[in-house]
Amino acid sequence: KAGVTQTPRYLIKTRGQQVTLSCSPISGHRSVSWYQQTPGQGLQFLFEYFSETQRNKGNFPGRFSGRQFSNSRSEMNVSTLELGDSALYLCASTFRTGAYTDTQYFGPGTRLTVL
Amino acid sequence: KNQVEQSPQSLIILEGKNCTLQCNYTVSPFSNLRWYKQDTGRGPVSLTIMTFSENTKSNGRYTATLDADTKQSSLHITASQLSDSASYICVVSAYSGGGADGLTFGKGTHLIIQP
Numbered sequence: 467k468a469g470v471t472q473t474p475r476y477l478i479k480t481r482g483q484q485v486t487l488s489c490s491p492i493s494g495h496r497s498v499s500w501y502q503q504t505p506g507q508g509l510q511f512l513f514e515y516f517s518e519t520q521r522n523k524g525n526f527p528g529r530f531s532g533r534q535f536s537n538s539r540s541e542m543n544v545s546t547l548e549l550g551d552s553a554l555y556l557c558a559s560t561f562r563t564g565a566y567t568d569t570q571y572f573g574p575g576t577r578l579t580v581l
Numbered sequence: 582k583n584q585v586e587q588s589p590q591s592l593i594i595l596e597g598k599n600c601t602l603q604c605n606y607t608v609s610p611f612s613n614l615r616w617y618k619q620d621t622g623r624g625p626v627s628l629t630i631m632t633f634s635e636n637t638k639s640n641g642r643y644t645a646t647l648d649a650d651t652k653q654s655s656l657h658i659t660a661s662q663l664s665d666s667a668s669y670i671c672v673v674s675a676y677s678g679g680g681a682d683g684l685t686f687g688k689g690t691h692l693i694i695q696p
Contacts, residue, residue: 470624508688509625509670556624567613567632572624 468493470559470573478579484545487576491538491559495571497521498540500532503554503575512555515540544578552580583608585673587687595695598661602690604654604671612676612683616645616656619668619689628656628669658692666694 471490479485491498499514499522511524515534532542538559544551554577558570585606594600606614613632617625629638629645631654637646642659658665671687 509686511684511686558624564632567630569627569630572626574624575622577622 470557470571472555472557472573472576474576475574476577476579478581479547480581481547481549483547484543485547485578486541486543487555487557487578489540489542489557489559489573491540491557492561492571495559495561496538497560498534498538499558499560499570500540500542501556501558502526503556504552509556512542547580549580552578554578583673583675583685585671585685585687587669587671587690589690590688591691591693593693593695594661596661596663600658600661600692602656602658602669602671602692604656604673604687606652606654606671606673606685606687608652608673608675608685610676611649611652612674614645614647614654615672615674616643616654617670617672619670621667625670661694663694663696666692668692 473488497516500512501509503509512526513532514522518534529545534540554575556575557573560568560570562568588603613630615630616628618628619625628640628643631638631647633649644657647654668689668691670689673685675683
């Protein structure tokens with residue numbers, strides 16, 4: 467079974483531009499969540515989608531948005547990029563394994579650099 | 582406020598030695614605790630997941646323990662190998678009926694194995 471794929475792997479943008487990142491979850495997984503990872507803050511939750519609906523949202527400004535398509539593929543968009551948006555953006559697909567447990571499978575991430 | 586604190590922040594040990602990483606949390610209501618391994622430039626990979634009824638779980642040379650009373654967990658690595666060099670992230674899930682926003686991430690322990 468193929469793992470979680472993210473494209474592109476690396477991206478360089480300038481301040482003020484906008485960017486779209488893509489994530490394809492493991493086949494059969496309907497839940498996709500996005501995270502921002504920086505050296506100072508660690509992993510921070512952005513949002514989660516389940517069956518094309520945003521189920522949860524983290525504490526990020528409205529410049530960060532996302533969506534999920536009927537095939538479970540998800541995209542996240544960041545508008546009006548700022549230097550502080552430079553980070554590794556990780557996508558994870560989730561499979562529930564029990565009443566209190568689930569397994570998250572992370573993609574390799576997209577490394578975004580804002581100049 | 583839910584928090585996960587990991588110690589030490591970084592650790593250097595010689596190949597073949599054992600080590601123990603610590604995780605203290607204040608997350609309520611507790612659902613499960615997971616340990617992830619993240620190699621440089623890659624997404625995290627799940628090592629173990631424990632619910633409140635489990636106090637130890639092993640995955641090869643990795644053994645995680647959980648004390649739900651003191652809200653502490655440890656990850657013990659036996660006979661370390663060079664490939665164990667990575668960041669180890671403790672993640673605690675609050676029971677929220679599901680959803681990724683119930684996850685609180687530690688900032689990780691950066692482990693370096695020297696030959």
